[in-house]
Amino acid sequence: MSLSRSVVKMAIIKYCFHHFVYLFHRLYDWIKTMDRDNIQAEISLLSDMEVENERNAGGVHQHHNSDYNLSVVKKCGHTAKSFCFMVATTLVFFITGLLVGYTAHRRKETSPVCSASVLPFERAVAPETGAAPLMDWDKVKSLLNQRLTAAKIETAFSEFSKPSHRAGSPEDDYLGNKVLQRFKDYGMNTWNDEHFVKVQDPPASGSNRIIYKNDPEERPKGFLSYSGNGSVKGAALYACYGQESDFRLLRDKNINMNGRVMLVRAGKISFAEKVANAAKVNASAVLIYPDPADYSIGETTDLYGHVHLGSGDPYTPGFPSINHTQFPPVEPSGLPNIPAQTITSAMATKILWKLGGQSLPEGWEGFHKLGNENDTISVEVNNFLTEKKINNVFGVVKGLVDADRYVVIGAQRDAWGPGFAASTVGTSVLVELARSVSDMVEHDGFKPRRSIVFASWSAGEYGSVGATEWLEGYLSSLGMKAFSYINLDGIVTGTHLAASPLMHTLIEKALNEFILWGFILFCYSLEPMQMDNTAYPFLAFSGIPSMSFRFTSGRSSYQYLGTLLDTQEKLNAATSSQVPQLAAAAGRFAGSIALRLVHDHLLQMNLRKYDKVIRFNVAKINAKIKAVQKVSRALSTAASFSRASRILETNIQNSNLDDIKMCRIINDQIMMVERNFLSPYVSVREIPFRHILLGVGSHTLKALPNHLDALKADNSKATADLFWSQLALATLTIQSSANSLAGDIWSLDNEI
Numbered sequence: 076m077s078l079s080r081s082v083v084k085m086a087i088i089k090y091c092f093h094h095f096v097y098l099f100h101r102l103y104d105w106i107k108t109m110d111r112d113n114i115q116a117e118i119s120l121l122s123d124m125e126v127e128n129e130r131n132a133g134g135v136h137q138h139h140n141s142d143y144n145l146s147v148v149k150k151c152g153h154t155a156k157s158f159c160f161m162v163a164t165t166l167v168f169f170i171t172g173l174l175v176g177y178t179a180h181r182r183k184e185t186s187p188v189c190s191a192s193v194l195p196f197e198r199a200v201a202p203e204t205g206a207a208p209l210m211d212w213d214k215v216k217s218l219l220n221q222r223l224t225a226a227k228i229e230t231a232f233s234e235f236s237k238p239s240h241r242a243g244s245p246e247d248d249y250l251g252n253k254v255l256q257r258f259k260d261y262g263m264n265t266w267n268d269e270h271f272v273k274v275q276d277p278p279a280s281g282s283n284r285i286i287y288k289n290d291p292e293e294r295p296k297g298f299l300s301y302s303g304n305g306s307v308k309g310a311a312l313y314a315c316y317g318q319e320s321d322f323r324l325l326r327d328k329n330i331n332m333n334g335r336v337m338l339v340r341a342g343k344i345s346f347a348e349k350v351a352n353a354a355k356v357n358a359s360a361v362l363i364y365p366d367p368a369d370y371s372i373g374e375t376t377d378l379y380g381h382v383h384l385g386s387g388d389p390y391t392p393g394f395p396s397i398n399h400t401q402f403p404p405v406e407p408s409g410l411p412n413i414p415a416q417t418i419t420s421a422m423a424t425k426i427l428w429k430l431g432g433q434s435l436p437e438g439w440e441g442f443h444k445l446g447n448e449n450d451t452i453s454v455e456v457n458n459f460l461t462e463k464k465i466n467n468v469f470g471v472v473k474g475l476v477d478a479d480r481y482v483v484i485g486a487q488r489d490a491w492g493p494g495f496a497a498s499t500v501g502t503s504v505l506v507e508l509a510r511s512v513s514d515m516v517e518h519d520g521f522k523p524r525r526s527i528v529f530a531s532w533s534a535g536e537y538g539s540v541g542a543t544e545w546l547e548g549y550l551s552s553l554g555m556k557a558f559s560y561i562n563l564d565g566i567v568t569g570t571h572l573a574a575s576p577l578m579h580t581l582i583e584k585a586l587n588e589f590i591l592w593g594f595i596l597f598c599y600s601l602e603p604m605q606m607d608n609t610a611y612p613f614l615a616f617s618g619i620p621s622m623s624f625r626f627t628s629g630r631s632s633y634q635y636l637g638t639l640l641d642t643q644e645k646l647n648a649a650t651s652s653q654v655p656q657l658a659a660a661a662g663r664f665a666g667s668i669a670l671r672l673v674h675d676h677l678l679q680m681n682l683r684k685y686d687k688v689i690r691f692n693v694a695k696i697n698a699k700i701k702a703v704q705k706v707s708r709a710l711s712t713a714a715s716f717s718r719a720s721r722i723l724e725t726n727i728q729n730s731n732l733d734d735i736k737m738c739r740i741i742n743d744q745i746m747m748v749e750r751n752f753l754s755p756y757v758s759v760r761e762i763p764f765r766h767i768l769l770g771v772g773s774h775t776l777k778a779l780p781n782h783l784d785a786l787k788a789d790n791s792k793a794t795a796d797l798f799w800s801q802l803a804l805a806t807l808t809i810q811s812s813a814n815s816l817a818g819d820i821w822s823l824d825n826e827i
Contacts, residue, residue, distance in 0.1 A: 210521055215674060216588075218519050219666050222511035225655035228662065231503035232495075232643065232655070240498070242274070242489040242534035242541075243463030250488055250502070251468045254531045257506050258470030261513040263529075268467040270544045272388040272396045274537045275300040275381075275458040283416050285362065286453040287311070287426045297377030297417040298458060299346055299363070300537055301389060301410050306455040309336040309359040311430060311446040315439050316340050317349030317363075322356050324436045330445065332356040336452045338423065340366040345607040347384040347538075350415045360414045360454040364423035368440055370634050374421035379491040379536070379637050385409035385763055386612045387543030393760035395548035408760065414456040426452070465533035467541045472512050474525040474673055477739055479556055480746075481526035482672045483619075484508065484665065485542060486563035487535030487609060492639035496646045498535070500654065501563040504662040505529055511666065523673040525558075532609065535564065539609045546617045550759075553617055554750040558742070559672055560613040562623040566661040567646070567654060569632030573604035574622035575614055575749060575769075576684035578668075582622060584679075585667050606764070606771065615764035615771070618750030620680065622668070626661045628653050676732040680745045682720035682816070685752075688768055689716055689809060692776035696802070699783040716809055719816035744816060751812035756804045767808050776805055 235253065240246035251267070258265045277283065277298040286292045312332060315321040317339035325332060337353045341363050353361045365372060383389050385408055388396040392408035431447035468488075471481070486501030493499075509529040515521040534540035546553060559578065574582055579601055604611050610621040627633070633649050635641045646654050671679055727741060753765040754774045764770035772778065779802060785793035 209674070209676075212671075212674065215515075215521060215670055216667060218515050218521065219511060219663055219670065222514055223507055223659060223662050223666060225659040227510075228503050228507050228658045229655040231507055232499060235502045235506070236493070236495065236499050236643070238493055240489055240494065241491065242537060243465050244489075247489050247533055248466065251466050251531060251533065254488070254502065254506060255468045255470075258468070258509060258529065261470070261510050262517065263470035263472060263509065263513060265468070265470045268469065268541075268545050268548070270388075270396045270465050270467075270541065271462055272465055272534060272537075272540050272544065273390045273460055273462050274388075274534065274540070275302065275460055278457045279459060281457070283456045283458070285416065285418060285422070285455070287429070288451055290425070293418065293422050295377055295416065295418050295422065297379050297419075298456075299350075299379075299415045299417060300381040300458065301383040302350075302415040302456050302458055303411050303413045304456050304458060305414055306453065307336070307359045307414055308451055308453045309334045310448045311336050311338055311426060311450040311452045312358075313338045313427065313430065313435070313441075313443065313445050314353065316343040317352055317361070318344055319352055322352055324439075325445075326356075328433060328436065330433065331448075332358060334359045335446075336360045336362065336454060338426065338446070339363050340369065341378060341417075342366075342369045345605060346380045346415070346417075347382045347409070347411075348606065350382045350411045350413065351384045354411050354413050358413060360416075360452075362416055362418050362423070362452070362454065364418045365420050366423075367420055370420070372420075372634050372638060372640065374424070375419050376638050376640060377419060378417040379639075380417070381536070381538045382411055382415045383409050383538045384411075384606075386539040386606075386609075386616070387547060387763075388540055391544075391547075393547060393758070393763065395544045397548070405760070408763070414454050416454060416456055426450075463534070465541050465544075467533060467545055468531040470509055470529045472509070472516060472523065472527045472529075474523045474527075476524040476735060477742070478526050480739075480742065481528045481557055482559040482561065482669050483528045483530055483557055483613075484561045484563065484669055485530035485532055485609065487533075487541075488531045489533050489536055490641065491536055491637065493642045494536075495643045496565060496568050496633055496641050497636055498564070499643075500567055500646075500658050501565065502531060504563055504566065504658050504665070505531060508662050508666050512670070523670070524676070525673040527669055527673055528557075535609060538607070539612055542609050543612045543616070546612055550617060553619065555743075555746070557613075557617075557619050558678055558746045559669075560610055560619050560621040561665050561669055562608065562610040562621065563661075563665060564609050564623070565633075565636060566625055566665070567627065567633075567650065567657040568636060569625040569627055571602070571623070571625040571632075573602050573608065573610070573624070575620035576688055577620045577680040577682070577745075577749060578622050579684050580681035581668065581671065581679045585664065585671070604769065612763070614749070615766040615769050616759075618753045618766065620749050624661070624664070626657055626664070628657060676738050677727055677730070678742050678745050680748075682723060682745070682748060685748065685768070686717045686720055689776075692768070692779075696776070696779050696783070699780050716813040716816070719813040723816050747815040748812055751815050752808065754804065754808050755811075756808070767805050773801060774804065779805070 235250055237246045237250060240250055255265055255267065275298075277296075282294040282296065283298060284292045284294045312325070312330070312335040314325065314337045317337065322332070333356075335358050337358045337360070339349050339353070339361055346363060349363060350361045363378065365376065365378060367374075370376075385392075389407040389410050390396075390405075392405065427441070427443045430444045430450050432445045432450070435441055435443070435445060474480070484505065486505040487498045488502050490498045506529075512521075512523075512527060516523065530542070530545075532539070532541035532545075535542070572582070582601070604614060604621070604623065608623050610623040613619045613621040625632075628650050631649075633646060635645050635649075643654070650657055723741070723744060730737060730741060732738065749766075752767055752769075754762075754767050754770075757765055757772065757774050759765065762770075762772040762774065764772065765774065767775050768777075769775075773782070779798065782793055782798050782801065786795065786798065
């Protein structure tokens with residue numbers, strides 16, 4: 076309704092009101108006159124009604140309505156003043172009803188429509204109110220910067236440092252209890268999550284060993300958990316970083332890789348991926364070393380890690396490792412059947428310089444050879460399997476509007492040795508961030524709409540075991556309630572930033588408005604999230620938008636992760652003794668992301684980012700099969716997702732932010748996008764990372780071009796029917812995500 080129409084309506088109401096008041100006064104004056112003249116007539120009226128009627132017959136024609144009403148009052152035994160009071164009361168109720176009706180009509184006309192899923196009859200109902208009052212966002216950031224300081228974090232460093240705190244050890248439990256107590260001190264609701272997990276540790280007596288030809292045996296102290304055990308002997312073959320592309324180069328040189336012992340440099344990809352790639356070409360064992368060109372950690376420094384191609388306890392794939400739970404025996408998931416071992420740079424150098432055979436492929440660094448058939452190496456691995464009790468520790472700052480929707484902030488607590496950069500820094504920032512947010516709520520008037528869960532994980536060094544077991548235990552509910560995960564592991568060790576595409580815009584805005592107090596972020600462009608990142612199972616296994624990042628004050632990354640030399644002294648040397656300042660800056664950045672997600676009415680997630688990812692993958696597939704058949708279904712599905720995301724964005728722009736119910740509906744639609752990219756057509760036990768865009772396996776969109784390449788190469792394992800089946804299932808999964816954006820069933824376009 077326009078402003079002029081509103082003014083006219085209000086003027087009419089005012090005129091009617093004043094007119095009724097005027098008539099009321101005239102009526103009242105007339106009644107008083109009648110009272111004086113006819114008081115005796117009223118008395119005689121009780122005995123002779125007809126006489127009185129005749130006596131007043133002359134006034135019937137002039138004041139018909141007034142005389143009629145007066146006679147009714149007299150019949151009821153009331154005076155004229157009582158009648159006046161009744162008329163006044165009726166008039167007041169009439170005017171009040173008219174004003175209330177107009178106000179309700181006006182509100183209905185001017186309230187914005189929040190979503191296409193709102194039914195017409197629902198619009199007449201007043202929107203729900205009572206939302207938590209918003210604090211100015213600049214004030215929220217200012218309060219966080221004041222509360223989270225370098226001095227406080229530096230104090231926490233000494234509190235959460237231990238020379239050794241391997242998962243399940245008494246030191247690990249001690250630190251976990253300390254974190255739990257701090258959460259309690261801050262007034263948070265706390266709980267813990269206990270699991271009994273199976274892990275591999277190095278031999279209890281003796282050590283693993285390697286022997287090159289007739290040289291003296293070497294006994295490295297480092298180890299790779301979940302390696303295959305046993306003794307093997309084979310010819311050495313240098314395979315650079317052990318990537319799939321490296322093995323293709325070796326195959327192109329017609330080199331026999333069957334039964335070879337692969338010498339592989341650390342870096343580029345995870346230990347688990349290196350071993351898995353070697354196993355695909357029928358290698359007999361894998362030796363991984365830190366090359367001096369990549370690592371400046373000393374010739375005798377050992378590496379520690381794991382080779383589980385996945386996360387969590389591999390002996391309970393897809394379900395949590397809970398004590399006394401009886402499951403039938405299952406095959407472990409993602410474990411290699413070949414031995415894998417780390418060796419020092421000095422051990423590797425002795426072997427590499429003695430290798431014969433062909434020269435290195437173009438682009439590979441080094442002056443040695445690839446290895447000959449007579450360059451034999453014996454590898455013996457005797458790791459032992461053990462069960463450990465681990466505890467995850469939690470605290471929560473509850474939201475005031477949607478308390479059952481939450482962002483999770485987590486950090487690994489365990490380490491192979493001191494693990495200062497790997498776990499101490501992250502744990503300290505986690506605890507101090509929890510204190511800061513709690514103080515903001517209790518003392519500064521900050522009122523989060525949604526909750527923040529702070530989590531301290533155990534067994535992170537074995538492959539995000541604690542975090543994944545928690546996800547497996549609450550898989551059905553977390554995907555509906557947790558809308559983001561922020562990883563604090565190794566946050567001051569390099570230049571790294573990886574996240575779900577839904578969070579890209581939010582992160583970029585935070586970086587643009589965030590001042591790192593004099594520190595420079597080098598190369599903070601977003602990159603794909605790797606499998607060995609704790610945030611990865613949240614994203615690819617549970618469908619929760621996640622992010623991970625690392626800050627540094629220089630251009631090089633910290634190199635002592637996964638070693639026993641990961642100490643405060645080493646990290647100080649790598650950061651010019653600015654660890655507390657860097658940690659505070661990283662904590663403020665993570666905190667600003669989390670607080671933004673619980674502060675605003677609507678979740679700051681950009682749906683269009685996935686639109687670009689889908690279209691990129693579809694274009695890549697079409698480019699390979701264009702000459703065979705047009706993939707119209709994939710293109711229409713991509714278009715469906717694009718249309719649905721645009722419609723939801725329009726609804727968001729038109730939404731009434733005071734309508735709690737509608738904001739919750741929109742936020743739930745946004746949360747379901749990531750979850751609906753998890754393929755429902757594969758088993759979580761066999762393929763845990765089911766995300767069709769960011770996961771791992773033949774069900775993903777990025778695997779389809781590889782399948783076409785295999786068809787072109789006449790690979791017997793690749794068939795056209797299998798390709799079309801995988802494409803159809805991927806198409807249905809994307810359409811399902813588009814349908815969730817559309818909302819109600821009657822809003823779906825059904826274009827597949």
